Amino acid sequence: MPANGLANELATPPANAKSSQPWGETTPPANWNLARGIILSLGFYDPAVDLNNAVENGGVVKSSTLKMLYDRLGPDIPDDPTKLASFFRKGGKLLIYHGYDDLIISPYRSIWYYEDLAGKTGGYKKLEGQSRLFMVPGMQHCNGGPGPNTFDTLSALEKWVEKGVAPDTIVASHSTNGMVDRTMPLCKFPEQARYKSSGEVTDAANWSCPANDKSLLDVGPNGVQSGLDAPAHGSARNRARSLVKTSN
DSSP states (O other): OOTTSOOOGGGOOOSOTTSSSTTTTSOOOTTHHHHHHHHHHHHHHOTTOOGGGSBOTTSOBOHHHHHHHHHHHGGGOOOOGGGGHHHHHTTOOEEEEEETTOSSSOHHHHHHHHHHHHHHHTSHHHHTTTEEEEEETTOOSSSOSSSOOBOOHHHHHHHHHHHOOOOSEEEEEEEETTEEEEEEEEEBTTOOOEEOSSSOTTOGGGEEOOTTOOGGGSOOHHHHHTTTTOHHHHHHHHHHHHHHHHHO
16 A cells, blocks of 8 residues: 555455455445445345456456446436426526546536537527536535635526526635635636736636637547547537537
């Protein structure tokens, strides 16, 4: 185990290969803790599930195990864009945010989901009337991180629902030792915050969210590596992008 006490799942062999738990009888390493309850509950509720064979050599969860998880959890998995149809028909408003430095759930999952939503609802312009996504540079899982990670989505949502004013930007702040040392606007996807080339870079007043900016739709090497251009999502993404071009 490394000196910092953090186990590497891929480098940590099970203490007992015949154990009832894939990681042996010891404490689950790192992110296994997040999946432990789900995997064990499904196994305990179904004696036919052999958890000893749920993981391949090297700690990789088998495709058959993943399929079982998704099949059983499907009714409760929210990231199916078709499930929002009834909510939107009733006039519901939805704000989504995700930190780009999230090490537990890939931020690209939220981008995929929003792009799929745009593809099914007629493009980003139409979707923005009911749902907006705000990606947060430098924020980790739900909060924390080196970037501005404190912001008020509740007030933005109340203003949208009660007064009909949708948020184009949400100001976020970062603090050190309880003192705010940076502010920055979060832009609605797919717009990206731009520095105005003058003034303190740590002041949100010197940043803007250019209207109709679509730079975040360009997939860079990290996005490709993370599967952002995977064929499974390509059709919805391409449909959403074509609608962006025709609606500007």
